[in-house]
Amino acid sequence: MSFLVVDHVSKFFPGHAGSGEVCIFKDVTLKVEKGEFVTVIGHSGCGKSTLLNIIAGLETLSEGGVILNGREVSGPGLDRMVVFQNFALMPWMTVFENIALAVRSAYPDWGHKEVVAHVHKYIALVGLKGAEDKRPIALSGGMKQRVGLARAFSIEPKVLLLDEPFAQIDALTRGVIQEELVQMWNATRNTVFMVTHDVDEAILLSDRIMLMTNGPSSHVAEIVDVTIPRPRSRDTVIEHPHYYKIRNHVIHFLVRHAAHGVASERGTQGELSEAAPLVVRF
Amino acid sequence: MKTIGNGNPWLIRGFILLVFLGGWHLLTLRSSFEAKGKTDEQLQMMEFNGDIVRTGEGGYAWNPEKMKGVPGPLAVMEKARTELGEAFVIKGTNDHGIAYLVLYTVSRFAAGFLAASVVAILIGILLGLNRVLFRAVNPFIQILKPISPLAWMPLLLYTVKDPKWTAILVVFMAAVWPTLATTAFGVSSLKKEYLHVAAILQLSWFKRLCRVILPGAAPTIVNGLRISFGSALVAVVPAEMLLGELGVGYLSWIEWNNLDIAGVIFAILVVGVVGVILDSGFNKLAGLVTYQE
Numbered sequence: 062m063s064f065l066v067v068d069h070v071s072k073f074f075p076g077h078a079g080s081g082e083v084c085i086f087k088d089v090t091l092k093v094e095k096g097e098f099v100t101v102i103g104h105s106g107c108g109k110s111t112l113l114n115i116i117a118g119l120e121t122l123s124e125g126g127v128i129l130n131g132r133e134v135s136g137p138g139l140d141r142m143v144v145f146q147n148f149a150l151m152p153w154m155t156v157f158e159n160i161a162l163a164v165r166s167a168y169p170d171w172g173h174k175e176v177v178a179h180v181h182k183y184i185a186l187v188g189l190k191g192a193e194d195k196r197p198i199a200l201s202g203g204m205k206q207r208v209g210l211a212r213a214f215s216i217e218p219k220v221l222l223l224d225e226p227f228a229q230i231d232a233l234t235r236g237v238i239q240e241e242l243v244q245m246w247n248a249t250r251n252t253v254f255m256v257t258h259d260v261d262e263a264i265l266l267s268d269r270i271m272l273m274t275n276g277p278s279s280h281v282a283e284i285v286d287v288t289i290p291r292p293r294s295r296d297t298v299i300e301h302p303h304y305y306k307i308r309n310h311v312i313h314f315l316v317r318h319a320a321h322g323v324a325s326e327r328g329t330q331g332e333l334s335e336a337a338p339l340v341v342r343f
Numbered sequence: 344m345k346t347i348g349n350g351n352p353w354l355i356r357g358f359i360l361l362v363f364l365g366g367w368h369l370l371t372l373r374s375s376f377e378a379k380g381k382t383d384e385q386l387q388m389m390e391f392n393g394d395i396v397r398t399g400e401g402g403y404a405w406n407p408e409k410m411k412g413v414p415g416p417l418a419v420m421e422k423a424r425t426e427l428g429e430a431f432v433i434k435g436t437n438d439h440g441i442a443y444l445v446l447y448t449v450s451r452f453a454a455g456f457l458a459a460s461v462v463a464i465l466i467g468i469l470l471g472l473n474r475v476l477f478r479a480v481n482p483f484i485q486i487l488k489p490i491s492p493l494a495w496m497p498l499l500l501y502t503v504k505d506p507k508w509t510a511i512l513v514v515f516m517a518a519v520w521p522t523l524a525t526t527a528f529g530v531s532s533l534k535k536e537y538l539h540v541a542a543i544l545q546l547s548w549f550k551r552l553c554r555v556i557l558p559g560a561a562p563t564i565v566n567g568l569r570i571s572f573g574s575a576l577v578a579v580v581p582a583e584m585l586l587g588e589l590g591v592g593y594l595s596w597i598e599w600n601n602l603d604i605a606g607v608i609f610a611i612l613v614v615g616v617v618g619v620i621l622d623s624g625f626n627k628l629a630g631l632v633t634y635q636e
Binding site for chain 2 (some may be wrong): 117118119136137139141142145147151152153154162163166167196197198216267279339
């Protein structure tokens with residue numbers, strides 16, 4: 062059995078007029094192996110963030126189940142830490158306090174010295190030495206998300222959940238932090254589930270990319286294997302012959318789904334929506 | 344371009360004060376008594392009434408003991424000087440020095456305000472965290488909120504049967520609603536992500552309250568406290584007047600009963616000064632708990 066299994070999960074929201082339910086996504090099944098980096102790409106509203114929140118235990122699912130390491134997920138927990146799109150740092154706490162809050166919760170038996178050493182280690186890892194006593198207001202977007210990453214990595218969760226982590230960071234900084242994330246991941250080999258809009262980001266970081274159709278009633282239509290060997294970096298990854306093949310394939314998928322929408326998409330590849338997702342491998 | 348707004352405000356401030364005091368002085372100035380055109384009988388009658396007194400030279404002058412009209416700034420200053428000189432003197436059951444009166448008012452205010460704040464913040468958090476409960480209770484709050492705290496006084500006096508507690512409860516009633524409403528709002532509009540982080544980190548409810556909910560809602564709560572603070576300060580003075588409880592509000596009323604208008608003005612000034620001092624102290628405290636996003 063895979064390390065993390067999302068098993069036939071569906072999510073319904075109550076409809077606007079109180080009549081009936083709106084299906085966000087239907088019958089989503091995915092298996093993530095230990096140490097694997099899996100990314101979900103889809104248009105806004107396809108429910109990918111909802112799926113991430115369900116894995117995190119922050120939202121309930123309507124049908125199906127999520128199984129982590131052989132146990133069903135029933136609520137939020139320290140084994141699944143989220144890196145939030147808008148950072149979710151407590152603005153009344155310093156960088157150190159934000160991370161220490163997480164570390165103390167994850168390791169309640171640790172003494173003061175151990176906590177301090179652990180926090181400093183992760184602050185150094187994301188290159189924020191010297192900013193320990195700053196509050197989030199004094200940090201740039203990129204620095205804030207470095208704190209978010211340090212906080213997430215510091216509690217050494219079984220699964221890291223990245224919810225469009227670089228969406229609010231300027232393009233130049235984004236590349237730098239992506240590279241840092243690659244290095245952190247290489248060092249820890251965490252299991253990561255990421256949600257993003259950014260195709261290049263997905264190819265750089267992921268082992269597999271799941272493509273979701275548009276909502277409502279979206280589903281995972283294709284799974285693209287990123288057949289580019291690791292270690293990767295931003296300048297070498299684009300040299301690989303598979304890079305643009307993968308990139309073009311993903312973008313074609315996204316454009317096709319933006320242009321058509323649900324009804325016509327059903328007409329052209331309706332049989333696919335019921336079947337298992339297509340595995341694409343270059 | 345020349346900007347307006349630089350420079351020292353003290354100059355303008357001093358000028359305004361000077362104009363105000365000067366105007367006050369001139370408007371309340373009384374011409375000296377003119378005996379001409381009055382019969383001896385009239386003069387005797389006025390002397391008998393105590394309006395005028397005989398001067399050493401055999402003439403008449405206005406009786407300085409029986410002031411008429413609004414006293415001028417000099418008279419008020421004189422009154423202030425004597426009152427402040429006896430600030431720590433207790434002359435009788437109802438004649439305590441001004442320092443004691445301020446102390447009574449401040450402690451009465453503090454007791455009511457602090458009790459109201461604790462109750463309002465606790466209930467506010469409860470309502471803020473539970474949307475159904477909030478929607479259920481909100482209409483009652485909306486009805487109770489606009490009621491003047493003084494309107495409760497007869498009922499409170501009847502039920503607790505003690506003016507001391509009634510005064511504190513009036514302050515309590517004045518201070519409880521704004522904080523309650525804003526705390527509920529602040530907690531319910533707390534960013535979801537903060538609670539999500541708290542949930543993932545499996546913080547205990549106490550830690551969640553102290554490390555996340557309270558500090559997160561603190562700026563909003565402080566805004567509510569500020570409104571409550573003003574409202575309580577406004578309520579404490581008439582409560583003392585009506586209940587006859589020793590304090591600065593009482594001072595103003597008792598001076599009115601004595602027909603000592605200078606004393607009334609002095610009491611008003613004391614109320615203002617006490618308010619400013621409490622307010623600046625509050626702002627200092629508020630600055631400690633607010634944060635910027």
